[in-house]
Amino acid sequence: MGNPPFLNDAVLLRPGSEHGNGANLGTGRRSLSQSMGIRERRARDEMGMEGARVLINMANQMTPALRLCGDVTDRTHLDLSHESLGPVEALLLAHDLLLQGDVQELNLHGNELCGDGENSYEGSQCWVGLEALAAALQSNTRLTILDLSKNSLGGVAAAAGVEEAFGCTVLAKLLTSNQSLTMLDLSSCGIGPKGVSMLTFGLHGNHTLRTLLLDSNELVGREWDDEDENVEGLQDLGEALMENATLTTLSLRACDIGTVGAISLATGVAMNSSLQVLNVLRNDLGEDGTTALLEAARESGGHCSLTGIPAGAVEVDLSQQWLGPEDVKLLAHELAQNDTVTKIDLSGNALCGVKYGRGTYDISGIHSLAEALHTNVALQEIDITGSMIRSADVCLFPRNIMLKF
Numbered sequence: 001m002g003n004p005p006f007l008n009d010a011v012l013l014r015p016g017s018e019h020g021n022g023a024n025l026g027t028g029r030r031s032l033s034q035s036m037g038i039r040e041r042r043a044r045d046e047m048g049m050e051g052a053r054v055l056i057n058m059a060n061q062m063t064p065a066l067r068l069c070g071d072v073t074d075r076t077h078l079d080l081s082h083e084s085l086g087p088v089e090a091l092l093l094a095h096d097l098l099l100q101g102d103v104q105e106l107n108l109h110g111n112e113l114c115g116d117g118e119n120s121y122e123g124s125q126c127w128v129g130l131e132a133l134a135a136a137l138q139s140n141t142r143l144t145i146l147d148l149s150k151n152s153l154g155g156v157a158a159a160a161g162v163e164e165a166f167g168c169t170v171l172a173k174l175l176t177s178n179q180s181l182t183m184l185d186l187s188s189c190g191i192g193p194k195g196v197s198m199l200t201f202g203l204h205g206n207h208t209l210r211t212l213l214l215d216s217n218e219l220v221g222r223e224w225d226d227e228d229e230n231v232e233g234l235q236d237l238g239e240a241l242m243e244n245a246t247l248t249t250l251s252l253r254a255c256d257i258g259t260v261g262a263i264s265l266a267t268g269v270a271m272n273s274s275l276q277v278l279n280v281l282r283n284d285l286g287e288d289g290t291t292a293l294l295e296a297a298r299e300s301g302g303h304c305s306l307t308g309i310p311a312g313a314v315e316v317d318l319s320q321q322w323l324g325p326e327d328v329k330l331l332a333h334e335l336a337q338n339d340t341v342t343k344i345d346l347s348g349n350a351l352c353g354v355k356y357g358r359g360t361y362d363i364s365g366i367h368s369l370a371e372a373l374h375t376n377v378a379l380q381e382i383d384i385t386g387s388m389i390r391s392a393d394v395c396l397f398p399r400n401i402m403l404k405f
Helices: 032-036 041-060 087-099 123-138 155-159 166-177 193-204 232-243 258-270 286-299 325-335 364-373
Strands: 077-079 105-107 145-147 183-185 211-213 249-251 277-279 315-317 343-345 381-383 402-404
Touching (some): 041 087
Parallel strands (some): 315 343, 381 402
């Protein structure tokens, strides 16, 4: 009896087989599709969810159970970034992770775990792989780092401009069940207000996560026909921060927080005693939002960085970040109290609100920064090359600091 149609272009891999040798997923030298022996994306798409389930059932009936993703040299650190992994591959990978409980770091950055928006699976099918992965990792007691950045957790719905929070619901269950995870990267995952609210349920039940990265997500969603801000997600996040005592780093860089969102978040920051780094750069906070967060940082004990600068940093690179006047004010506040940073690179930013000849010149941030540097005794060098600061305003900086402009 021949292979089912979906296996015609596939080779089943046993660890140590001819095709499996050298499939080092730990270093990412071969793609997962090569390691699985599936030579074309077309073949993987044709296999589909039902085919993947049949394959998994066949593998589980073997003794020992067959791994479907090839042999792995380093079974503790898996780098599967940029492999074009979709829901089917995620389902197969979940099978292997159940057999392999010693994974400590899993990098799935830049894949299509919930579909790619064009060849996505309909309805609930796009979540099957992610849900299986999360379920497999719930019982893993050694996993510490999980990178899911640049995977659209909104699947087909996100591609259509509608937020779907089911992906974050799945991850919330993972956070409440897995008590070994210390770092979770969800940057650029298409997460909106509903998704943030779902994640906060996970934070309420988690006592090990120390770093959560949510950069480049539109956390303050706006309806297509309405400019009103939806800050419910940030309000829920603020409430979670009031109770959470383990999170030390929360990055919300470039998340479209805005003034109302910053004020909503500030209450939780003020009552949190564990947060050391809260990166809120590039969020158009406005004067009121910036003031609210600065006051919140002071109320929390003054130890929380709002620019992502870790404690004890000596050299800081914030070049080419599209930082504006409000960002400079946040930086000024920190440098006024910092006694370790000796060199900072701010080149290629819009420190005065002007970039590529566009924008309105605003010197308020530079005034705040220059004033802070007059009291800072550690900083020795600052680079503001290409930041469109007028020559007449350069003289505001202290003369004892080496200035590149």
